[in-house]
Amino acid sequence: VQLQASGGGLVQPGGSLRLSCVASGFTLDYYAIGWFRQAPGKEREGVSCISSRDQRFYADSVKGRFTISRDDAKNTVYLQMNSLKPVDTAIWYCARAPNACPRRMYEYDYWGQGTQVTVSS
Numbered sequence: 001v002q003l004q005a006s007g008g009g010l011v012q013p014g015g016s017l018r019l020s021c022v023a024s025g026f027t028l029d030y031y032a033i034g035w036f037r038q039a040p041g042k043e044r045e046g047v048s049c050i051s052s053r054d055q056r057f058y059a060d061s062v063k064g065r066f067t068i069s070r071d072d073a074k075n076t077v078y079l080q081m082n083s084l085k086p087v088d089t090a091i092w093y094c095a096r097a098p099n100a101c102p103r104r105m106y107e108y109d110y111w112g113q114g115t116q117v118t119v120s121s
Helices: none
Strands: 002-006 009-011 017-024 031-038 045-050 056-058 066-071 076-081 090-098 115-119
Touching: 002 090, 017 031, 017 090, 017 115, 031 076, 045 066, 045 076, 056 066
Parallel strands: 009 115
Antiparallel strands: 002 017, 017 076, 031 045, 031 090, 045 056, 066 076, 090 115
């Protein structure tokens, strides 16, 4: 089982990025995928999740700016990030959970390696 997060980079405030989480070694159809971020000196926090039934959840801090989607045929989940802010600067991770989006981080069983997002002018 592997999750490969990519798409990070350096972007100016107000800019956009699209993160991708490519799953391998299992069939994505039966799993939820969550996106998390960890800023320097801060705890990892959940940002968004999409369930196996396409239910979508967002943290208040990103509602209206970010959109999560999935393409099970490509075994990939995307996070479209618009109107980026410096506070979005972090290492971004994707993780897997069976079917529904969990309430607790420990319920995710596999994690990707992370991709750096830096929002700065």
